[in-house]
Amino acid sequence: MKRIKCELMYDGSRFSGYQSQLNDRTVQQELEKALWKIHKKMTVKTHASGRTDAGVHALGQIVHFDTPLAMPADRWARALNGELPQDISVKRTEEVPDSFHARYSVTGKEYRYRIYRTPYRDPFRTSYAYHYPYPLDVERMKKAAAHLIGEHDFTSFCSAKTDKENKVRTVTNILFIETGNDLEVRFTGNGFLYNMVRIMVGTLIKVGNGRMEPEDVAKILADRNRQHAGQTAPAAGLYLWQVFYDN
């Protein structure tokens, strides 16, 4: 058996998220359907770096699977793209040792969140960015973000629907990129809890528009209470950008 690592991108707008679900269209399902065809109707299980929610996009999702086929590792990208629907694309495939696991070997991830602030909606960005046409003080948002950097218990920034016990994560960097009416917030860390990026964004927006103070973020972290943080920002603005592994 060979273990194949795939880097894939997908437009999340027409998926009910990454993970297979009965009756709903998911990325995992489409991927396993493509593998099933390539393996002449043999089921091949895939493992991803993590799930993404309905409407969330990915530029660099990582998945692995094991195959008995002799195909050279770099040919897998083309073979899979031949079977996949147009809103998923495999960018790269390579053979990896059995010790590699797309989920357990993760050392960090980068997510990006896109906000655009034109007065009118852009119909081309409905599914790809969050339209926020109200004032935002980005300097205040940066001050608030500084409180999130480092190792913290992120219970306040995690959906109650999580199945994770340990809510301690390390956020290594939060970067704000302003380009005209666009604001992109880039989050890097060793791992992110369920809805964590979207709740951080919702909270940063609340600081940016003046309904909360930057210092409140430290208190919210200490409270360990989801009710105290801001709203979960819409899925459409979120991109799983990169997954990091050792070596």
Added chain:
Amino acid sequence: MKRIKCELMYDGSRFSGYQSQLNDRTVQQELEKALWKIHKKMTVKTHASGRTDAGVHALGQIVHFDTPLAMPADRWARALNGELPQDISVKRTEEVPDSFHARYSVTGKEYRYRIYRTPYRDPFRTSYAYHYPYPLDVERMKKAAAHLIGEHDFTSFCSAKTDKENKVRTVTNILFIETGNDLEVRFTGNGFLYNMVRIMVGTLIKVGNGRMEPEDVAKILADRNRQHAGQTAPAAGLYLWQVFYDN
């Protein structure tokens, strides 16, 4: 009665084109539904600069309608956006004299066609550009395009499904903009026949990839035979960019 001119943009990917049709979702239908609501269930007819096909986008489509309502002209954009679905957006509204007609007063139009040439498909551009990963010699395409400039009978570049008798149009400019792996072809003219831009693009691509000579385009025009031109390029790459009127 006031005559209101609207400039609108729409993402054509989930519409069966601009013009109202039974059972299909169209831009005109959504627009007239919004007007019907604003006019307390009174039907208001709209007139557009022209139709766009299923999957074709617009950045600057122009529409007019007549209204008995006293609302200031510039408020119409916000009122309509409040009722329209997220894939249509009104950019601007203004009052115009009765002599203005969105279709009959047109003096010219600009269409843009987007091609991208990365080796792999970009799932985010499926509905927004034409993926063409094969060699294209843009210099040859420019030579071919030069034959299309000017006043010609464009019968060879018009779908047989047209209802227009007179196939003479003037193409004033064809511009090629290359940015990395992207190629945008911008067409300006006094008017364009049914599928004309997409057939010109399909023909230019045939010259660009060497299956036709630039000089063949002059012959194709003279032939006045749709069969002699290239294929109709996909709708997804096409944008109605601007409509021109006098003054």
